[in-house]
Amino acid sequence: MSDNKTTNRIIPWGSLPDEILTNIFVFLPIKSIIIFTSVSKAWKSLIKNPTFISTHLNHSLNKNKNQNLLFIGLCSENQKEFYALHNEDDADFTQHARFDYPFRAPPYNGKYIVLGTCNGLLFLSKVFHGDNSLCLWNPCVGKLLKLPSPNITYAKHRRFRASLGFGFDPKTKDYKVIRVVTLLESFDLERTRPQVEIYTLSTGQWRTITTGLAPICALYWTDRQTFISGALHWVACFKDSDNNIHDFVLVFDLGEEVFHKILLPEFPGHRGRISGSVSVYRNSIALFQTDNGFLHIWAMKEYDVVSSWTKLFSLPLLDQNFFGANSIRTALGFRRNGEVILKLNGGRLISVDLETPEDPDTREIKDLRIMGYEETIVDYYVESLVLLDKATNSEDTY
Amino acid sequence: MKFCTVKQYFDDENNNNVTNGIATTVIPLPNKHLKIKANNKEMEQYEQELLRNVMPQELTKLILAANYLNFKEALDFFCRTVANAIQNKSVDYVRKFFGLESDFEPGEEEKLCKEFAWSFEGVDED
Numbered sequence: 001m002s003d004n005k006t007t008n009r010i011i012p013w014g015s016l017p018d019e020i021l022t023n024i025f026v027f028l029p030i031k032s033i034i035i036f037t038s039v040s041k042a043w044k045s046l047i048k049n050p051t052f053i054s055t056h057l058n059h060s061l062n063k064n065k066n067q068n069l070l071f072i073g074l075c076s077e078n079q080k081e082f083y084a085l086h087n088e089d090d091a092d093f094t095q096h097a098r099f100d101y102p103f104r105a106p107p108y109n110g111k112y113i114v115l116g117t118c119n120g121l122l123f124l125s126k127v128f129h130g131d132n133s134l135c136l137w138n139p140c141v142g143k144l145l146k147l148p149s150p151n152i153t154y155a156k157h158r159r160f161r162a163s164l165g166f167g168f169d170p171k172t173k174d175y176k177v178i179r180v181v182t183l184l185e186s187f188d189l190e191r192t193r194p195q196v197e198i199y200t201l202s203t204g205q206w207r208t209i210t211t212g213l214a215p216i217c218a219l220y221w222t223d224r225q226t227f228i229s230g231a232l233h234w235v236a237c238f239k240d241s242d243n244n245i246h247d248f249v250l251v252f253d254l255g256e257e258v259f260h261k262i263l264l265p266e267f268p269g270h271r272g273r274i275s276g277s278v279s280v281y282r283n284s285i286a287l288f289q290t291d292n293g294f295l296h297i298w299a300m301k302e303y304d305v306v307s308s309w310t311k312l313f314s315l316p317l318l319d320q321n322f323f324g325a326n327s328i329r330t331a332l333g334f335r336r337n338g339e340v341i342l343k344l345n346g347g348r349l350i351s352v353d354l355e356t357p358e359d360p361d362t363r364e365i366k367d368l369r370i371m372g373y374e375e376t377i378v379d380y381y382v383e384s385l386v387l388l389d390k391a392t393n394s395e396d397t398y
Numbered sequence: 399m400k401f402c403t404v405k406q407y408f409d410d411e412n413n414n415n416v417t418n419g420i421a422t423t424v425i426p427l428p429n430k431h432l433k434i435k436a437n438n439k440e441m442e443q444y445e446q447e448l449l450r451n452v453m454p455q456e457l458t459k460l461i462l463a464a465n466y467l468n469f470k471e472a473l474d475f476f477c478r479t480v481a482n483a484i485q486n487k488s489v490d491y492v493r494k495f496f497g498l499e500s501d502f503e504p505g506e507e508e509k510l511c512k513e514f515a516w517s518f519e520g521v522d523e524d
Binding site for chain 1: 477486487488496498501514
């Protein structure tokens with residue numbers, strides 16, 4: 001650098017335009033971004049701002065740096081829940097971060113479980129005295145928001161069963177929580193329609209759906225949500241005119257706020273009923289179905305195209321030596337690369353490549369070296385700053 | 399490359415501060431970037447050299463030049479270099495690096511630190 005040229009205007013860093021500061025900040029780890037809100041007022045207002053939060057999220061979602069994270073709900077040896085983020089692209093599946101159960105209260109009044117994640121937010125639910133207590137939590141920024149009480153409660157409506165879901169609506173750039181409630185008091189499969197209420201983060205309130213009603217059906221209970229392609233998915237059933245019960249996938253589009261049905265694949269011995277659940281699979285959905293000692297995995301190769309249901313694999317549930325001296329307990333979900341994550345009896349988590357060679361002996365099984373527990377869930381995760389700009393009401397938490 | 403923008407940049411009177419050094423660094427960057435794209439280690443070394451040889455003021459000018467020229471790859475590269483230099487560092491370190499002063503009220507900064515107390519753990523020593 002020649003320094004005999006006079007640079008009579010030394011440009012101080014501080015006067016770098018916001019878009020350049022933003023461009024620097026998006027490359028920082030989340031922890032640093034949060035700490036740097038203390039550097040100056042200007043930095044604080046730049047960072048704690050919906051625009052920056054959104055830019056940072058888009059950067060996180062699109063960066064091709066090899067850091068795809070998987071969220072896993074786990075439990076320590078002394079019965080304490082915790083959550084771990086693992087790096088999917090790392091050969092050793094290393095842990096990237098770990099968060100403790102965010103509530104101090106002892107579990108006498110029930111404990112929260114994580115139903116799913118979206119854009120770095122975790123969706124937690126607790127059932128207490130028949131009612132749902134719901135929270136949105138961003139562990140990366142340490143912000144927890146407890147949702148107000150929904151409209152449909154035990155006190156007003158007596159017994160019910162609620163299916164829950166949470167996701168991001170790109171149209172309104174808002175986060176929504178859905179509650180699909182089946183009132184049990186006078187339930188009739190041929191007549192009862194689930195009631196639907198929606199909470200939006202921007203309004204902070206619940207509202208009941210009056211148009212685009214749910215079809216007459218009953219939802220199966222699930223403790224994990226399936227949010228993909230802007231929609232939530234649950235397995236449900238309805239009774240046809242011949243009194244036969246059929247299972248199907250009930251889909252709720254978060255943006256349009258309307259329901260539609262996705263039919264299940266036809267398979268031999270299929271009399272309309274399956275014993276199974278849906279899961280996110282790549283950019284579409286998959287079906288886990290148990291039958292006759294086997295776990296059948298179907299994938300909808302083209303999302304929402306019923307003819308594209310393809311059976312990927314059938315795994316033996318009764319094989320005591322499937323991996324080591326363990327048999328398969330349940331399927332938890334998929335990795336971004338299409339491998340299915342299984343929990344073995346005993347808790348060990350493994351992932352299996354179902355897509356390459358047909359020969360079952362050459363399928364690749366990977367030991368993730370993580371011990372799951374009864375309520376382990378896995379979900380794609382991305383670090384974000386969502387909720388950083390919100391005042392939150394975490395009274396009985398950390 | 400956007401040749402007309404480059405010419406305009408040099409002709410622009412307001413940019414008297416541009417030295418030859420900047421043009422030589424910014425413009426050859428795409429070639430170097432392509433050549434060593436496959437090798438991350440070399441990229442890191444290049445980054446370290448850049449940081450050592452280029453004073454913070456010059457780096458600012460490089461960033462502004464890349465921004466003006468709409469040269470996204472160079473801009474991202476320089477910004478990432480700055481980010482790597484300040485990541486995991488303390489608030490004081492960053493203030494010194496950028497030549498900034500705290501403009502918070504006395505209690506405000508403490509409140510912020512308390513709000514995010516847990517994130518200050520594991521920060522690099524200055």
